[in-house]
Amino acid sequence: MSMQDTASSGVALWRLVADGIERGIADGRFAAGDKLPGEMEIAETYRVNRHTVRRALAALAERGLVRAERGSGTYVEAQKLAYPLRSRTRFSEIVGAGGREPRGQLIEATDDVATRELARELGLKAGAPLVRIEAIRLADRTPICVSTTWLSAELFPGAGAVFAATRSMTKLLEHYGVRDYRRGATRITAGIVDATDAARLDLALGRPILVVDATDHDLDGKPLMTKHSRFAAERVEFLVES
Amino acid sequence: MSMQDTASSGVALWRLVADGIERGIADGRFAAGDKLPGEMEIAETYRVNRHTVRRALAALAERGLVRAERGSGTYVEAQKLAYPLRSRTRFSEIVGAGGREPRGQLIEATDDVATRELARELGLKAGAPLVRIEAIRLADRTPICVSTTWLSAELFPGAGAVFAATRSMTKLLEHYGVRDYRRGATRITAGIVDATDAARLDLALGRPILVVDATDHDLDGKPLMTKHSRFAAERVEFLVES
DNA sequence: TGAAGTTGTCTATTATAATAGACAACTTCG
DNA sequence: CGAAGTTGTCTATTATAATAGACAACTTCA
Numbered sequence: 001m002s003m004q005d006t007a008s009s010g011v012a013l014w015r016l017v018a019d020g021i022e023r024g025i026a027d028g029r030f031a032a033g034d035k036l037p038g039e040m041e042i043a044e045t046y047r048v049n050r051h052t053v054r055r056a057l058a059a060l061a062e063r064g065l066v067r068a069e070r071g072s073g074t075y076v077e078a079q080k081l082a083y084p085l086r087s088r089t090r091f092s093e094i095v096g097a098g099g100r101e102p103r104g105q106l107i108e109a110t111d112d113v114a115t116r117e118l119a120r121e122l123g124l125k126a127g128a129p130l131v132r133i134e135a136i137r138l139a140d141r142t143p144i145c146v147s148t149t150w151l152s153a154e155l156f157p158g159a160g161a162v163f164a165a166t167r168s169m170t171k172l173l174e175h176y177g178v179r180d181y182r183r184g185a186t187r188i189t190a191g192i193v194d195a196t197d198a199a200r201l202d203l204a205l206g207r208p209i210l211v212v213d214a215t216d217h218d219l220d221g222k223p224l225m226t227k228h229s230r231f232a233a234e235r236v237e238f239l240v241e242s
Numbered sequence: 243m244s245m246q247d248t249a250s251s252g253v254a255l256w257r258l259v260a261d262g263i264e265r266g267i268a269d270g271r272f273a274a275g276d277k278l279p280g281e282m283e284i285a286e287t288y289r290v291n292r293h294t295v296r297r298a299l300a301a302l303a304e305r306g307l308v309r310a311e312r313g314s315g316t317y318v319e320a321q322k323l324a325y326p327l328r329s330r331t332r333f334s335e336i337v338g339a340g341g342r343e344p345r346g347q348l349i350e351a352t353d354d355v356a357t358r359e360l361a362r363e364l365g366l367k368a369g370a371p372l373v374r375i376e377a378i379r380l381a382d383r384t385p386i387c388v389s390t391t392w393l394s395a396e397l398f399p400g401a402g403a404v405f406a407a408t409r410s411m412t413k414l415l416e417h418y419g420v421r422d423y424r425r426g427a428t429r430i431t432a433g434i435v436d437a438t439d440a441a442r443l444d445l446a447l448g449r450p451i452l453v454v455d456a457t458d459h460d461l462d463g464k465p466l467m468t469k470h471s472r473f474a475a476e477r478v479e480f481l482v483e484s
Numbered sequence: 485t486g487a488a489g490t491t492g493t494c495t496a497t498t499a500t501a502a503t504a505g506a507c508a509a510c511t512t513c514g
Numbered sequence: 515c516g517a518a519g520t521t522g523t524c525t526a527t528t529a530t531a532a533t534a535g536a537c538a539a540c541t542t543c544a
Contacts, residue, residue, distance in 0.1 A: 010257025010301070010501095012531065018252070038490065049533045054491085059252070070491045071540030252531095254501065280520065291503045296521085312521045313510030490541070500531070511520070 017046050017056035025065060025076055032142050032235070033202070035073040036066065081139055081236045089183050090170055091137050091144075100139040104167035107134040107146075107200065109160020111153065118150055121215045121226040129153035133163050136200055143201045144236055145212075147229035155224075173224065181224055186214040190233065201232045209233055259288050259298035267307060267318055274384050274477070275444075277315040278308065323381055323478045331425050332412055333379050333386075342381040346409035349376040349388075349442065351402020353395065360392055363457045363468040371395035375405050378442055385443045386478055387454075389471035397466075415466065423466055428456040432475065443474045451475055 021042075024030045036042070039057070043050045057074055060066045068074045083094055095102035112132040119126040133149045149169065151159050155176070162172050173181060189211045193203050203209075210231040216224045263284070266272045278284070281299070285292045299316055302308045310316045325336055337344035354374040361368040375391045391411065393401050397418070404414045415423060431453045435445050445451075452473040458466045 010254040010260070012252040012254070014531075015252025040490090051534085052532060055531085057491095068491060069541080071489080072542075073490060256501075282520090293504085294502060297501080310521060311511080313519080314512075315520060485544105487544090488542085490539100492537100492539070494535105494537085496534080498531100498533080500529100502529080503527080505524105505526090507522100507524085509520100509522070512518085514515105514517090 013046075013048050014052050014055035014059065017042070017048060017053055018059045020046065021056065021060060022065060030076045032076050034076045036076065038073065081144055083231075083236050083238050085186060085238050086183075092168060092170065095139045095144075103138040103140075104163075104169075105136045105138065106160070106164045106167070107136060109133045109163065112150065114150075118226060122150065122152060122223045124152060131156060131159040133160055135163065142235060143203075143232065145229050145231040146197050146200050147227050149225050149227045151225040169225070178218055178224060181216045181218050184215045184217050184223075186212060188212050188238065193230070193232075197230050201230070203232050210236065210238065255288075255290050256294050256297035256301065259284070259290060259295055260301045262288065263298065263302060264307060272318045274318050276318045278318065280315065323386055325473075325478050328425075334410060334412065337381045337386075345380040345382075346405075346411075347378045347380065348402070348406045348409070349378060351375045351405065354392065356392075360468060363465060364392065364394060365465045366394060373398060373401040375402055377405065384477060385445075385474065387471050387473040388439050388442050389469050391467050391469045393467045411467070420460055420466065423458045423460050426457045426459050426465075428454060430454050435472070435474075439472050443472070445474050452478065 021030070021036070030036060036057075037045070039050050039053045042053045046053070057066060057068060061068060064077055066074050067077045081095065081100075083089075091104075092102040110132050112130040114122065114124050114126055114128040114130050116126045118124075118130065119128060122128075122130075129152070130150045131153050133151070134146070135149065136146050137144050153159075156162075156172075159172060159176075162175050163169070166172055166175065190209065193201065193209045197203070197209065201209075210233050212229040212231065213227065214229075215226040218224055263272070263278070272278060278299075279287070281292050281295045284295045284298075288295070299308060299310060303310060306319055308316050309319045323337065323342075325331075333346075334344040352374050354372040356364065356366050356368055356370040356372050358368045360366075360372065361370060364370075364372075371394070372392045373395050375393070376388070377391065378388050379386050395401075398404075398414075401414060401418075404417050405411070408414055408417065432451065435443065435451045439445070439451065443451075452475050454471040454473065455469065456471075457468040460466055
């Protein structure tokens with residue numbers, strides 16, 4: 001530190017700048033994807049040299065909080081959500097474990113009929129009545145995934161309204177007396193986001209998504225619901241237990 | 243920082259050492275007057291160079307938390323309590339304002355009779371029955387002062403027991419219906435601690451004390467109690483408003 | 485296409501941080 | 515007194531922190 005004007009505090013200037021920016025990210029002043037002010041501008045607001053700002057940004061970049069793009073600017077990286085893939089996977093618990101607030105939001109709930117594919121997954125006959133729920137799940141204010149969930153309309157009458165009220169699949173199932181459930185086989189692929197999902201996920205067109213298909217069963221192995229989820233690849237990271 | 247083994251944290255090593263020692267003082271691991279471990283020993287426990295420890299100690303010394311004595315050791319300076327002298331002075335508020343916990347402790351409560359001196363202060367006749375309360379007041383675990391308080395036994399019957407229970411003069415007066423009170427003329431002198439007070443204040447023999455004599459009045463100016471207090475001079479600093 | 489604005493990289497300089505060793509000055513205690 | 519242990523001061527070296535300036539490489543937008 002130079003700081004000939006101030007007594008040395010034992011804390012490096014670049015650290016103070018980095019902490020300040022991180023606080024700005026944490027409290028939402030800079031949201032995921034936002035462009036930070038230019039290095040010169042940051043240097044002026046903190047009254048330090050541009051190189052000191054670069055040191056601070058480098059520290060944040062190493063931790064994955066920001067990403068610099070030459071010629072354009074420095075952007076807030078949505079912190080990738082570590083998403084462990086286990087048989088007992090609860091979105092709310094995963095997000096909560098990361099110190100973020102899980103949210104769910106209903107897009108629409110409609111009636112549907114089972115295709116041969118869906119019927120096989122759910123153990124029903126083709127053409128059986130289903131409830132289809134489109135929902136977004138967020139961590140704090142950041143959309144993580146859009147998922148389409150199908151449930152048997154006969155087993156779960158009015159499921160759409162229940163989800164709209166509870167905003168949680170776990171609570172929805174509890175409402176129908178299902179105390180616990182497990183995830184069955186999970187298929188993961190990747191793709192490019194389509195226009196509809198891009199808008200819902202607040203994602204730029206052409207960005208990659210993780211596509212997850214899974215069916216949940218109760219403890220007796222009876223299928224409860226099957227899901228088709230699209231995760232913003234830049235915001236989530238699946239962890240497979242070793 | 244050298245720390246070639248660790249990624250730079252932006253916090254100076256000497257600061258970490260200073261913070262560690264300060265924490266030790268704050269939580270009572272090192273009490274006021276205690277001798278800190280030698281510089282070499284501290285250097286070994288934190289695995290840093292002796293000079294780095296000296297830097298940390300210098301920072302603490304500048305803030306008045308420790309005092310180095312050449313050839314002997316480094317000692318914890320009892321932080322001098324800033325004690326403003328106003329007409330409305332409450333020990334608990336003064337100590338609390340410094341972020342420390344005020345405590346009171348009854349030594350003994352006995353019956354006494356008014357000398358001519360005490361009688362004049364309290365507006366009574368010589369020989370009138372009094373209650374004499376000897377008490378210690380502390381900030382956290384550090385004794386600040388010993389005070390002898392005299393009250394009229396007729397106006398405050400059983401005052402000793404009430405003080406033993408409440409450990410606060412303010413609460414004692416509230417118990418007898420006195421909502422507020424003011425300090426009258428205050429006389430301040432200095433002296434050398436005697437053996438009895440030295441033990442009570444945990445003070446070395448021969449150390450200086452501030453001696454304060456004051457009489458408190460209710461809002462109508464009627465004398466309530468008169469006090470003779472002995473403050474450990476090295477632990478308190480009276481402030482007179484300008 | 486070109487100007488403006490952005491990040492990346494280079495050299496250079498000064499101050500602070502941390503380490504190392506040696507010895508002086510002082511206190512404590514047997 | 516004298517040895518042991520303590521803080522104080524000095525020189526020296528290396529690494530990090532911070533500042534300064536210049537220019538390259540790139541993006542954005544009119």
